[in-house]
Amino acid sequence: MEIKFILNGKQVTASVNADTVLLNLVRDKGCYSVKCGCESTNCGLCTVLVDGKPHLSCALLAARVDGREVTTLEGLQAEAEEFGEFLAREGAEQCGYCSPGFIMNVLAMAKELDNPTTEEIKEYLEGNLCRCTGYMGQLRAIQKYLKTKKGARE
C-alpha cells in the first residue's frame, strides 16, 4: 500500500507491505541512525518520534504513520550535537550503537519533564538499554546538559 508521511520535515511517500515495520522503512529511506538491537521491544535502540512522541519503531507498523510526522536523529542534528558533546565528554558513547535511540529519548524527556530528579530520569529512560557504559556516564551527561540548558534559560 502507498503511504504518505513527513520524515524529518520532508513529505515522503512509500509503498509498504501490511507487515513492514517503521524501523525498516526509515532505514530504507536513508535514516541509518535508527538501529535494531533486539526485535522484542526490549532495547530502545530503534526509538523515533511520531508526532513528537517517542515510539519504538521496531514495534510500529509503517502503515500506522500514514499522514503523521516521523522524526529520527537525522532530523535533530543540532540538538544531537549539543547533547552529544556532553555525552562525549563523559565518554558515554562507547560503541555509540545505542546512542541515537538514547538521545532521541533524552531530547524528548528534556521537552517533557521540568527539572527531573535522578529517579525520574532513570524511569523515563528505563527502556533504553546500553551494554557498554553501565549508565552512570549517561546520567552524568544528562544532568550536566539539563543544568546548562536551565542556566541558559534563566
Place this chain on the structure above:
Amino acid sequence: MKVVNQAIPKVDSKALVTGKPVYTDDIAPKDCLVVKVLRSPHAHALIKNIKTDTAMKVPGIECILTYEDCPDRRFTMAGQTYPEPSPYDRLILDKRVRFVGDAVAVIAGENEAAVLKAMKLIKVEYEVLEPLLDFRKAKDNEILVHPEDNWESLCPVGADNKRNLCASGVEGEGDVDKVLSECEYVIEETYHTKANQQAMMETFRTYTYMDAYGRLNIVSSTQVTFHVRRILATALDIPKSKVRVIKPRIGGGFGAKQTVVAEVYPALVTMKTGKAAKIIYTREESMIASSPRHEMELKVRLGADKDGIIKAIDVYTLSNTGAFGEHGPTTVGLSGHKSIPLYGRLEAFKFAYDVVYTNVMSAGAYRGYGATQGIFAVESAVNELAAKMGVDPVALREKNMVREGQIMPAYYGETAASCGLDRCMARAKEMMNWDEKYPVRDMGNGKVRSVGVAMAMQGSGISAVDTGAVEIKVNDDGFYSLLIGASDMGTGCDTILAQMAADCLDCSMDNIVVSGVDTDVSPYDCGSYASSTTYITGMAVVKTCELLKEKIMAKGAEYMDCPKEEVEFDGTKVFHLSSGKEITLKDIGNNVMCNNEEILSASAAHSSPVSPPPFMVGMAEVEVDKETGKVELLDYAAVVDCGTVINPALARIQTEGGLAQGIGMALYEDVVYDSAGRNFSNSFMQYKIPSRMDVGTIRVEFESSYEPTGPFGAKSIGEIVINTPAPAIAHAVARATGVQVRELPITAEKVYWGMNK
C-alpha cells in the same frame, strides 16, 4: 604530558552521537544478497539428506549451500595467534550437527522475505543421536561430540577428541595436600558459574564482495581483523593473499567478536556466486549460536593457619566449551592464573583443569576470559574463610594480598612490578565506609543491608605472543596519519593511541588522523583482545614516534644543511641551535613530496615478555528482602590500578560498564537449556541484561601504580572490571542472609530456599 591522562573525547564521537552511517549494515551495498542460516532443531544429529529443489524455486533465491559445498578442512573460529590453541574442529557446514542452532544450510537471495520463505521449504532428514548435555559427565563419555578423524589440535594443550577433551592439565608448586593438612582452617567448596552472553547491542554482521582484483573483501564487525583474514582463508581453502578484511565502527564486542562467528557464511556465498552478500544476525541467533562465556565448575580448597595466613590454594576447574573448542584451552588457564596469584603468602598451590565438549552452543571469549570465573570461586572461598574464622574479610586480605615487588609463582613466575592493590583496598574501604557498614543492618521492614568485598587481577596482553604494530606517516603540511591494526570496538583505542602519539610527537590531537583497520593498509596487529591494546599497541606507538622523530630531524637537517646530530625537534619545527636555522614540520612535509628518495614514515612492532596485571577492589552494598529473597544492589564502589590512566573518561566508562556487566552476571544473566538442549535464553525478554534501574549507584576511582614496561606507565583496563561484582555481591548476600550462593546468578529463589532450608 599534555594529552595523555586527559579526558579527551573520542576521535569518532561526533559521528556516533549524531547517528552517522558508520556501522557495517549502514554501509553495506544496498543490492547485496541477503544471507541466512538454516539451523538444527536437534542437539545432536547426522544429516542424512537435504532437499533444496523446492526452496530453490522461490523467486529471488540465488543459492542454497550445504555441507557438500564446503571444503572438508577443519578450522577454528577462535581469533587467536597461529598456531591457535583452540582445536581445528569445525567445518563451515558439517554433516554432523552438534547443538540446537548449529548451521545446516546457507541460503542467499535478493531479499529477506524470499530467503525466509526458502528456508521453510528446505527438507532435511536427520538421524537423531543422543546428545551429551551434562558437562560433568562429558569426559570419557561414550557419546563423542567430535569422533571425526580429521579433528586436530595444533598445540600441546592436553586435548583428545576421543575423550571429549578440548584441553586438560595440571600445574602447581609445593605439596598442597601436605600444607592443607597442617592448616588450622580449611575451606573446601564448589562454585558454579554459568554461560553468559556478551549481548553487545550490535549483533554479529558481515558483508562480502569481490573486488576489481578478484579478491574476496570482507567488511566485518570484528575485534580481530587480521585473524579474520587467516581464518577465512583457511576455512575457504584459498590463499591468504586473496582475502582483504576491513573493520568499520563496531557496536560493541566484549570478546564475542574475537570469534569469527558469522563471517564464513556470506564469504562462502560470495565465493560461490561472485556477488556481494551480507549476513545480519538476529538477536535470537546472537543468543543461540554465538560465543558466550564458558560455564565452569570450580572446586576450591583453601587453607590458612591460626593467624589467618593463607598458605595453600587448590583449584580444579571443569570448563564446558560446548560443541566447539573456541577459546576452550586458554580461558580455563585464567581461572587459576588470575585468581591464585592474588594471594602472596602461599606455600603451595595446585591448579588442574579439564575442558570438555558437550552438545550446547560453543563457548568463546567474554571479557574476563576465565579469570572472572576463577575469581568468583577463589574470592568467595576467601570470604567463606573469613566467616569461618570470624574475622573481617578486608583485614584478612590486607594480611595476604600480593604486594608490589613480589614474585607471583602462580602467574608464570612474573614479578608484580607495579601493584597498587593495597591502596585500592584502602580507598575502597573509605569509599564504602566499610567499618560502619560491614555489620549487618536490619532495616526494620523485613529488609537487611550489608556489604561484600572482592579483589581481582587480569593481564595486559598475552606475554610473548601478542604483537601490535602501528605506522605513522608525515603528510603535506606536516599532518600525521596514524595507521593502526588494532580494532577499536568502541572502547576508544583509536583515540588513546592518538593521544599517546600526540604526546610523543609534541603536537595536538588535531594534527593526527586515524582510520579504521584494513588488512591491506594497516600494519599487523593481532587484534583487540586479552586487554592488550593500550599496553602492547601503545608501546608500538611510543617506539614508532621515536623512530619517526629521528627521521624528521634527519630530513630537517638535510634541508638546512646541518649535521643531524646537532638538530632538535619541538613538534612544529626542526632547529639548529648554534646557527639559528630552523625549518617547520609543515615545510618538511611539503618538501618530501618533491625530489625525495626516502619516505617520511616510521613503523614499529611491539610484543612483551610479561603481562603486567592491573589490580582492583570492588565493594557491594545490597539490601535483601528476607520475605522473598530478592536482592537489590544499592551501591558499588570500585578502585582500579590500571597503571597510568591514559584517558580518565574512557577508563571510567570501561570500568562502570564492566561492573554493570558483572552485576548482570551476578544477579540476572543465565543461559538456560531444557532437557533436549534447546536454549530458552534466546531474546532480551528471557535473557535479562541490567537496565539502568538494576545497577544501583556505581562509583569508580583509580589508584594508579606505574608500570615500567608499559607506555607512559600504563597497564590494561578492559577486562579486569567485570571480575569483582559476582563474588562481592555473593558475599554481601551471605552476610545479610547467611546464605552463600555458590551457583550464579544469585536469584531470589536461591536466596529464599537457602534461608528456608
